[in-house]
Amino acid sequence: MRILVTGGTGYIGSHTVLTLLEAGHDVVVVDNLVNSSPEALRRVGELAGREAAFVEADITDEAALDAAFSDHSPEAVIHFAGLKAVGESVGIPLDYYHNNVAGTISLLRSMDRHAVRTIVFSSSATVYGEHNPTPYVEKMEIGAMNPYGRTKEQIEDILSDLGASDPRWRIALLRYFNPVGAHPSGRIGEDPQGIPNNLVPFIAQVAVGRREKLMVFGGDYDTPDGTCLRDYIHVVDLAEGHVAALNYLTDHEGVHRWNLGSGTGTSVLEMHAAFEKAVGSPIPYEIAPRRPGDLPAFWADPSAALADLGWSTVRTVEQMCEDHWRWQKNNPMGYAPS
Numbered sequence: 001m002r003i004l005v006t007g008g009t010g011y012i013g014s015h016t017v018l019t020l021l022e023a024g025h026d027v028v029v030v031d032n033l034v035n036s037s038p039e040a041l042r043r044v045g046e047l048a049g050r051e052a053a054f055v056e057a058d059i060t061d062e063a064a065l066d067a068a069f070s071d072h073s074p075e076a077v078i079h080f081a082g083l084k085a086v087g088e089s090v091g092i093p094l095d096y097y098h099n100n101v102a103g104t105i106s107l108l109r110s111m112d113r114h115a116v117r118t119i120v121f122s123s124s125a126t127v128y129g130e131h132n133p134t135p136y137v138e139k140m141e142i143g144a145m146n147p148y149g150r151t152k153e154q155i156e157d158i159l160s161d162l163g164a165s166d167p168r169w170r171i172a173l174l175r176y177f178n179p180v181g182a183h184p185s186g187r188i189g190e191d192p193q194g195i196p197n198n199l200v201p202f203i204a205q206v207a208v209g210r211r212e213k214l215m216v217f218g219g220d221y222d223t224p225d226g227t228c229l230r231d232y233i234h235v236v237d238l239a240e241g242h243v244a245a246l247n248y249l250t251d252h253e254g255v256h257r258w259n260l261g262s263g264t265g266t267s268v269l270e271m272h273a274a275f276e277k278a279v280g281s282p283i284p285y286e287i288a289p290r291r292p293g294d295l296p297a298f299w300a301d302p303s304a305a306l307a308d309l310g311w312s313t314v315r316t317v318e319q320m321c322e323d324h325w326r327w328q329k330n331n332p333m334g335y336a337p338s
């Protein structure tokens with residue numbers, strides 16, 4: 001197939017573009033580079049042995065999207081483009097709603113005009129909010145806790161309404177748990193700008209000497225070691241989940257929701273220890289106060305993805321840390337020339 005990937009130069013997007021190229025698909029990436037580098041796509045081309053086309057454009061720009069659909073004639077879309085920092089979304093909610101929600105509406109209108117009605121969307125486990133018991137199951141009532149999460153929830157609603165309005169739409173809502181790791185080549189990986197918000201990129205930057213120590217947010221939760229439990233998923237497993245969802249949509253209409261997670265919780269201290277093992281030397285840390293808004297523990301029930309898509313995670317926490325570390329060690333400053 002020929003697939004248009006929004007946000008395809010970003011962290012999850014670049015790994016998915018590589019997986020798509022390797023599976024024989026043709027790819028056109030649309031990205032405005034607000035949080036990524038074109039170097040990622042150059043390296044993806046090197047690894048795959050063939051290039052994805054690239055259009056530098058903002059998804060809120062419908063004319064630019066129309067041109068990309070006319071020029072490249074994709075048959076389906078994988079939609080990663082979005083802003084994703086929870087804390088930032090609290091301070092600038094309008095930017096988040098405009099970029100994520102209005103951007104998605106522009107994309108869907110452009111798709112409809114070009115009769116492209118198959119879309120795989122990057123949703124998040126964050127839509128389950130604070131009232132659901134773990135493990136999370138797709139049929140649970142959702143209710144996000146911050147503006148970023150509410151953009152995901154609203155987009156899910158928009159896509160559900162769209163699917164109900166016209167049976168020609170084929171829609172996959174993929175709720176990712178905590179993506180970490182990197183391609184095993186060490187050539188592509190996560191390259192956060194500024195201070196990393198997420199645990200594993202922060203640990204990796206301490207390990208490589210860019211930060212002094214990890215602050216563990218809260219050591220007094222009601223969990224086995226007092227730190228929060230999350231469901232970490234290797235980014236290559238996640239990328240493969242997108243290909244599985246796309247394959248499913250080739251012979252299923254309608255709106256479908258799947259958790260993409262491993263089904264296992266790992267604590268902050270367990271993740272820190274696994275990363276130390278990958279690095280082979282101690283990584284300084286300190287227990288700090290809890291981070292507002294953090295939930296003590298959640299993980300996926302991934303059985304629907306296994307039943308419907310034949311997909312489940314195969315890569316371990318050890319592999320996540322080894323691969324993430326190889327990327328960080330070989331690219332201490334990410335994609336920026338060092």
Ligand code: NAD
Pocket residue numbers: 006007008009010011012013030031032033034035036057058059060079080081082083084099103122123124125176177178179
């Ligand atoms: P990322 O920031 O690395 O990638 C997002 C990409 O979208 C970037 O390349 C950015 O430049 C691009 N982009 C943003 N706004 C755009 C716009 N208006 N027009 C065109 N391009 C735009 O993030 P990621 O971690 O790869 O996440 C990809 C998607 O998955 C996001 O939608 C994110 O919300 C979602 N998600 C991420 C996580 C996670 O922990 N990384 C978890 C759940 C869901």
Ligand code: WQD
Pocket residue numbers: 084086123124125126177178179197198199200202214215216217218227228229230268291294
């Ligand atoms: C994991 C654990 C922290 C950093 C976030 C978003 C969510 C989704 C995935 C997009 C928590 C602890 C972290 C640090 C720490 N993104 N931690 N020190 O919060 O589960 O999810 O990313 O959809 O929406 O909220 O992931 O990696 O930030 O945190 O102790 O420096 O690590 O408190 O317990 P989180 P995370």
